[in-house]
Amino acid sequence: TPCPSCRAAAFCSLPPPPHTPCPSCRAAAFCSPACSAASHPRLLCAALSSGLAAAPEAHQEPLLFLLSAYSLQEPSLSAILSLSSAPQGPSPSQQQDAASLHAAVASVAPPHMLPAGFSPDLTAALLSKDRTNSFSILEPYRPDVPLELRKARCCAVYPRASLLNHDCLPNACHFDYADRPGPGNTDIVVRALHGITEGKEVCISYFAANWRYADRQCRLLEDYGFRCECDRCQIESKWKF
Ligand SMILES: [Zn+2]
Ligand SMILES: [Zn+2]
Ligand SMILES: [Zn+2]
Known part of the structure; x- marks a missing residue:
């Protein structure tokens, strides 16, 4: 079980900090007693x-x-x-x-x-x-592992970032920095991809933006319960291949 606060104890590709097992369950390990007290x-x-x-x-x-x-x-x-x-x-x-x-x-x-x-x-x-x-926080990037094989090492619900809606041509993107030393390294950071005009909704893509039309619609319908009718989908729905 990784330290839920720093996420570094079990998975980090950097040299791991000394682990402090929880004295009670001995099943969860933490980078420090302070992390254990704060997040267990x-x-x-x-x-x-x-x-x-x-x-x-x-x-x-x-x-x-x-x-x-x-x-x-x-x-x-x-x-x-x-x-x-x-x-x-x-x-x-x-x-x-x-x-x-x-x-x-x-x-x-x-x-x-x-x-x-x-x-x-x-x-x-x-x-x-x-x-x-929930957002998936992925394993650290490794050049020898293809991007699509990177596994999620945890999932997290964020009270504000979880409110962001989907667009297949998103104007914003989310980042996580779970491998950075804490505190704050379990935050989601949302950045604009370009200038956004006032009044336009800030949207992210719920998956890699290069997915094909049929795959996007299938995922959105199964997991989120809606058909996407964004500008990009309206155009790509008329494509003949
Ligand atoms: Zn920790
Ligand atoms: Zn415990
Ligand atoms: Zn769409």
Whole structure:
């Protein structure tokens, strides 16, 4: 488990700092006791102590997200719930996943540490917010790994950056600097790609801008629940190849 604050403890390509394992769960490692105190929620620590690692591989990431979300104090939990989610609602398989993830949270989390609203519906709502709003923070760039094979090492929801809408011809782009020493290295930085006239919406692309029309539409419909009718899509929809 990388240090959630500096993200450097487990993945950094720079020489790693000395790791400080959490004395309680011994499952999470941090660059310093200060990082551990600042970014290791008690609920997550308790779940790691009671067998979270035994959950199936495919459940690890959503379980870390749910335990982190259920650790949030108000108004942060409400801020996640106020973000948009796909209008068509979860698919049957996503509903099934949500039910088994909810049962998994209930089995590893001490009940007294869970917030009053803990319920299957809240778990399903949090997962759908995560699907439509989270940013992937990718592994460090390595010249020997093709760009499309770079894996996400974590996902994060940002109360403001997650509000940015998509455009296939974006006027802004987001950057992360997770390999820089902290603090602030888990921030998302949004930069304009060119001058933007007053009143024009600032948009980013939710994936690499060089994707073809059909691939873009497919991804946007499946994951975000809409057909894109941006200027670029209106032109490319008429292309004959
Ligand atoms: Zn750290
Ligand atoms: Zn711990
Ligand atoms: Zn488009």
